[in-house]
Amino acid sequence: MQRVSESVIQVIINSWRTGTNKQYDLAWQKWVIWCKSRGYNPKHTSEVDMLAYLDLLIENGKSYSVINTHKSMLIQTLKLFNNSWCENPRFIARFMKGVFNKCPPKPKCDSTWDVSVVLRYLSALMPLESLGLKLLTYKLVALLALSNAPRSQTLVALKLSNMNILKGKVEFMFTNLLKTSRDTKFKMVPSHFENESLCVMHTLLFYVSKTENNRLSGQLLISHCTYKAVTTSTVARWLKDVLAASGINDKFKAHSFRSASVSAAFMHGCTLQEILRTADWSSAKNFKKFYLRDVEQNTSDYSRAVFGDN
Structure with missing residues (x-):
C-alpha cells in the first residue's frame, strides 16, 4: 500500500x-x-x-x-x-x-410512551392566539417531531429561506448536510389536518407570522427569549419539557419522540417504506431491530397514522 x-x-x-x-x-x-x-x-x-x-x-x-x-x-x-x-x-x-x-446492543428503553397522551396535551394548547411564544414554540416543535420523526439536528436545520408555501401545503428543502444525507435532496412536509388544534401546518404558519417582526435569525426555530437561532441541545430540552408537561415518565429523553412516532405509525398500519422515507433511514435494519411489530401494513400516510383521524 x-x-x-x-x-x-x-x-x-x-x-x-x-x-x-x-x-x-x-x-x-x-x-x-x-x-x-x-x-x-x-x-x-x-x-x-x-x-x-x-x-x-x-x-x-x-x-x-x-x-x-x-x-x-x-x-x-x-x-x-x-x-x-x-x-x-x-x-x-x-x-x-x-x-x-x-453484549448485544439494546435500545435504551424496551418500551415507548403513548403518543395519544402528548397529543391530548398539545391539542389543549388552543387557541394559538392565547399562547405565549414559549408555549407556541413548544407546541410547534412537538408537532413537527411527531409528524415527521426528525432528529433534533433536522429541526434546527429548517430555514425560512428554504420554505415553500404551495397549494394546501408547506415544504422545506434541506441545503445543508444532515446525518444521513446522500446526493439526493431531502425534504420535510409539515402535515395539514382539518382539526387545527393538531394541524402542524397551521401551527407553523401562525408561528412564522408571530415571530416575523422580532426574529434575529433565518432559522425557523428561534429562542422564545432572545429571538436568536437555537442549537440542537435547546430543541432537545424543549421536547423533554413537553414530555414532562404531558405527564410522561422522565426516563424518556428528547430522542424518544422519534421512536414513539415511528412505533405509533407502524402500529397503526403505516407501510415500512413510508416510515423509512419519512424518518430518513437508508435501510430497515435499525427499525426492525428496535421498533418492528407484527401488524397489518396498509396505510401510506405517515402523519395520519401517528395522529389518527385528526
Missing part, C-alpha cells in the same frame, strides 16, 4: 460528518494514551495490539456500540498510516461477532 499524504488524509477525515468526527477524535485520543502507556506507536501497530485494546474495552464494561465505534475508527484511521493488515484483518470481524453475542 502506497503512503497517503497528510493533505489527502485531511480530505478523507472531512468525509466523516461532524458527529462521527467527534466520536472518532475522542476514541483516537484514548487509543493514543493506551499505546503510549505500553510504548507502542499509535500510528503503526498490529492487529493483535488492536484486539488487546478492544478486549480491554470489554473488561471496562463498554457497550457493543462503543467498542464498534473504536473498531471502525481504528481500522479506517490505521489504513491511512500504511498498516497493510487493515485491508484484510484476520480476526477483527470474528472478534466483533463475539462481542455482539456477549
Whole structure:
C-alpha cells in the first residue's frame, strides 16, 4: 500500500460528518494514551495490539456500540498510516461477532410512551392566539417531531429561506448536510389536518407570522427569549419539557419522540417504506431491530397514522 499524504488524509477525515468526527477524535485520543502507556506507536501497530485494546474495552464494561465505534475508527484511521493488515484483518470481524453475542446492543428503553397522551396535551394548547411564544414554540416543535420523526439536528436545520408555501401545503428543502444525507435532496412536509388544534401546518404558519417582526435569525426555530437561532441541545430540552408537561415518565429523553412516532405509525398500519422515507433511514435494519411489530401494513400516510383521524 502506497503512503497517503497528510493533505489527502485531511480530505478523507472531512468525509466523516461532524458527529462521527467527534466520536472518532475522542476514541483516537484514548487509543493514543493506551499505546503510549505500553510504548507502542499509535500510528503503526498490529492487529493483535488492536484486539488487546478492544478486549480491554470489554473488561471496562463498554457497550457493543462503543467498542464498534473504536473498531471502525481504528481500522479506517490505521489504513491511512500504511498498516497493510487493515485491508484484510484476520480476526477483527470474528472478534466483533463475539462481542455482539456477549453484549448485544439494546435500545435504551424496551418500551415507548403513548403518543395519544402528548397529543391530548398539545391539542389543549388552543387557541394559538392565547399562547405565549414559549408555549407556541413548544407546541410547534412537538408537532413537527411527531409528524415527521426528525432528529433534533433536522429541526434546527429548517430555514425560512428554504420554505415553500404551495397549494394546501408547506415544504422545506434541506441545503445543508444532515446525518444521513446522500446526493439526493431531502425534504420535510409539515402535515395539514382539518382539526387545527393538531394541524402542524397551521401551527407553523401562525408561528412564522408571530415571530416575523422580532426574529434575529433565518432559522425557523428561534429562542422564545432572545429571538436568536437555537442549537440542537435547546430543541432537545424543549421536547423533554413537553414530555414532562404531558405527564410522561422522565426516563424518556428528547430522542424518544422519534421512536414513539415511528412505533405509533407502524402500529397503526403505516407501510415500512413510508416510515423509512419519512424518518430518513437508508435501510430497515435499525427499525426492525428496535421498533418492528407484527401488524397489518396498509396505510401510506405517515402523519395520519401517528395522529389518527385528526
